[in-house]
Amino acid sequence: xxxxxxxxxxxxxxxxxxxxxxDWLHAIPNPYGDDMGYSDFMQEIDALVMxxxxxxxxxSIGIDWPYEKPVYVLSNSLTEIPAELEGKVELVxxxxxxxxxxxxxxxxxxxxxxxxxxxxSFLKEDLIDDLIITTIPVLLGGGISLFGELPxxxxxxxxxxxxxxxxxxxxxYKRER
Amino acid sequence: xxxxxxxxxxxxxxxxxxxxxxDWLHAIPNPYGDDMGYSDFMQEIDALVMxxxxxxxxxSIGIDWPYEKPVYVLSNSLTEIPAELEGKVELVxxxxxxxxxxxxxxxxxxxxxxxxxxxxSFLKEDLIDDLIITTIPVLLGGGISLFGELPxxxxxxxxxxxxxxxxxxxxxYKRER
Numbered sequence: 417x418x419x420x421x422x423x424x425x426x427x428x429x430x431x432x433x434x435x436x437x438x439d440w441l442h443a444i445p446n447p448y449g450d451d452m453g454y455s456d457f458m459q460e461i462d463a464l465v466m467x468x469x470x471x472x473x474x475x476s477i478g479i480d481w482p483y484e485k486p487v488y489v490l491s492n493s494l495t496e497i498p499a500e501l502e503g504k505v506e507l508v509x510x511x512x513x514x515x516x517x518x519x520x521x522x523x524x525x526x527x528x529x530x531x532x533x534x535x536x537s538f539l540k541e542d543l544i545d546d547l548i549i550t551t552i553p554v555l556l557g558g559g560i561s562l563f564g565e566l567p568x569x570x571x572x573x574x575x576x577x578x579x580x581x582x583x584x585x586x587x588x589y590k591r592e593r
Numbered sequence: 594x595x596x597x598x599x600x601x602x603x604x605x606x607x608x609x610x611x612x613x614x615x616d617w618l619h620a621i622p623n624p625y626g627d628d629m630g631y632s633d634f635m636q637e638i639d640a641l642v643m644x645x646x647x648x649x650x651x652x653s654i655g656i657d658w659p660y661e662k663p664v665y666v667l668s669n670s671l672t673e674i675p676a677e678l679e680g681k682v683e684l685v686x687x688x689x690x691x692x693x694x695x696x697x698x699x700x701x702x703x704x705x706x707x708x709x710x711x712x713x714s715f716l717k718e719d720l721i722d723d724l725i726i727t728t729i730p731v732l733l734g735g736g737i738s739l740f741g742e743l744p745x746x747x748x749x750x751x752x753x754x755x756x757x758x759x760x761x762x763x764x765x766y767k768r769e770r
Contacts, residue, residue: 557743
């Protein structure tokens with residue numbers, strides 16, 4: 417399987433600011449709506465795995481459900497999903513390796529792993545294969561970090577970079593095992 | 594004046610690991626000794642400003658003094674410098690803006706600001722004009738962070754990137770005021 421991350425962080429590594437806000441993500445003018453590789457990336461994956469926080473954030477935005485691909489929500493506390501998302505969203509839980517075996521059995525090989533805590537959980541078990549990180553060039557000075565503690569260092573290699581909107585930089589990293 | 598940072602961090606933003614070690618900085622093979630723009634950068638600056646920690650780290654390496662340009666060590670505790678560094682190193686202290694006025698009066702306009710705490714102090718007063726950050730693509734999972742708390746967010750723009758040794762990525766950011 418191929419477990420992938422596509423996420424934006426501040427220059428100091430935060431995915432949300434001190435007030436848990438993410439408006440700074442969109443502070444740089446984007447007049448032509450450049451998606452910075454997002455739709456191409458979405459074409460390459462089979463399914464998404466996200467945590468409860470990210471799922472609830474997506475729901476709270478109040479837009480139509482934005483994902484065409486199946487979404488698996490990792491949660492030990494949620495017991496049901498909104499009726500209108502039936503067939504689109506499924507709850508999963510338990511050890512990550514068992515979750516992955518379940519998704520593989522369903523024919524999902526390329527997974528988009530999303531949400532800070534979820535990404536950290538997968539990294540702790542060295543299950544992430546590539547990271548596509550778009551750096552919003554702002555120092556927030558505090559907030560919720562993308563990365564967390566790890567039992568051991570994990571080596572990656574940056575193999576591609578691209579500047580967007582003359583200010584943001586996206587780097588693609590592959591895990592080196 | 595132009596206050597500049599040239600530094601390497603891990604992918605998770607650390608300048609030293611959990612044991613305060615920096616051997617991971619040199620873990621990626623560099624057979625031809627690529628200096629990743631360091632000597633070009635050193636040609637562009639008039640003087641260095643570093644903290645006591647960085648100064649003592651440089652001394653502890655036990656090599657010949659590596660800097661051709663004048664070095665100013667920010668410290669409120671050091672009272673003297675080793676005799677052999679006289680004329681090369683000078684102690685400075687007090688409010689940063691006064692230190693800068695002093696250096697400007699000496700004809701130093703382009704400064705290399707070095708050392709984690711020192712960089713954080715200058716950022717807190719919004720005194721940094723550009724950042725050249727080389728990302729070593731390893732997740733350390735803990736250590737000493739390059740960036741710290743800030744009284745307010747600071748906007749930069751990434752205007753150049755370069756991949757070195759097929760793995761590291763260097764991004765150049767300019768402060769947008």
